[in-house]
Amino acid sequence: MKVMHNSSTSDRYTKNIPIVSIIVPNYNYARFLDIRMESILNQTFQDFEIILLDDHSTDNSVEIIEKYRNNPKVSYIDINKENSGSPFRQWKKGIEYARGKYIWIAEADDSALPDFLEKTITALEATPSASVAFTGxxxxxxxxxxYGRDIDKWYKKSPQKTNGGWMAFxxxxxxxxxxxWHCYVYNASMTIFRKEYYSPDxxxxxxxxxxxGDWLFWIKITAKGDIIEVYEKLNLFRLHRKSATVAGIMSGNNVWEDxxxxxxxxxxxxxxxxxxAMRLGQYIKVLRRSKQYSPETRRKMMNAIRTSLGVGMGTFRxxxxNKMLSFIPFTLTQQKDRL
Structure with a gap:
């Protein structure tokens, strides 16, 4: 169900092109939707449209979404009659509706600080070659x-040593x-990308x-331009048992896709x-030491790595x-290789 609000909204839709299109894909996150929407509507940067997508939720998500139908920032509401089977189909649909220069896929279970858009857009506007910008x-x-965990691990990088708190690569x-080595862009909600670098394929x-799938997408679109790291934690990434991140780890599906x-x-x-060799050795080490999988599951995963990537236990050794000799300048580790 694709819905424009009313005649006045329709006029604005055709005349006023926003700088940012914010896509909010939702599936059974009714309990978080109001928090997410308030974090968007309270942004200090206000030149945006909101595209609300629901993937046939079975909770009261649609009821929550309907509360925002007449909000002037909301340009599209799309309610699926059947579940699409993939969050990335929803991303693709939302981007098709988007009119903005920049795209923010703001996951429904996450939140953001008020200056998230202001600081990412400032960095992107200053770097026309950048396809992607992301925060901590x-x-x-x-x-x-x-949780109190530092996932970003910026180490020696700091706002004081960078261009206004960000760097382009x-x-x-x-x-x-x-x-x-690692999906440093680990949450869509922390990321803004330039629409001109996007293509449906x-x-x-x-x-x-x-x-x-998000890791692969960020790799593909990052390679089309430059990428900006914004050294502030402006995104609130919600980890819970029903999140896709946690579900993938629990099932082991994340390993096959990695x-x-x-x-x-x-x-x-x-x-x-x-x-x-160093990257795959690192991956084998993490997999072997993981307590989340049974020995049989780990054995199958090791065989898949050996078959797909052509490496074995010699790489692990x-x-x-290499790690024991990491004090030698020319040895390669994830931390040393990171730009």
Missing amino acids: SETIDENGDP NGKEYVVHNLY LLDDSIKMRNA IKVMKYVEDHFNVGKYRK MERI
Whole structure:
């Protein structure tokens, strides 16, 4: 169900093009929707439209969404009659509706500080070559209480040492040195991207995934331009048992998809044999030590890595030796390689 509000909204839709299109994809997050919407409506940067999408929720999400039908910031409401089966189909649909220069996929269970848009848009406007900008995140639980974990791990990077609290990097180099090792862009809500760098095919492979599809998308769109890191925790990333992030870890599905993403980078970028060996050795180490999977599941995962990526236990031993020698300047680790 695609709905414009009324005649006055329709006139504004055709005449006034917003700078930012904010897509709010929702599925059974009624309990968080009001918090999310207030965090958007209270942004210090106000030149935006909101596109509300519901993927056939079974809770009272639609009732909450209807409260915002006549809000002048809301340009589209789309309620699916059937579940799409993929959050990335919803992303794709929302981007088709979007008119803004920039896209913010603001997940319905997350929140943001009031200056999130102001600071990301400032950095993007100052860097026309940038396809993506992202901030840090505070992790919160279902009740909004902080976890107190630092996922960003910026180490020596700080606002005092950067251009107004942010830095831009060449996108292809960022993929090889950063995103190959780890999805530093770990939450869509922390990210703004420039629409001109987007094309629908960038999400085609992601639609087939449940967990690592966002990682693959950020790799593809980052490689089209530059990427900006904004060194402030302006996003509130909610971790709870029903979140896609947690569900993927619990099921083990994230591992199979991680392998596909790493293979994509190796096939499309020059990562080099040394970096590949260290990256995969690191991944094998984490997998072997994980207590979330049964020995049989781990064995199947190890076989999948060996088959798909062509590496075995020798790579794991190489990574261990490399880490022991990490004090030597030319040895490669994730921390040393990170731009």
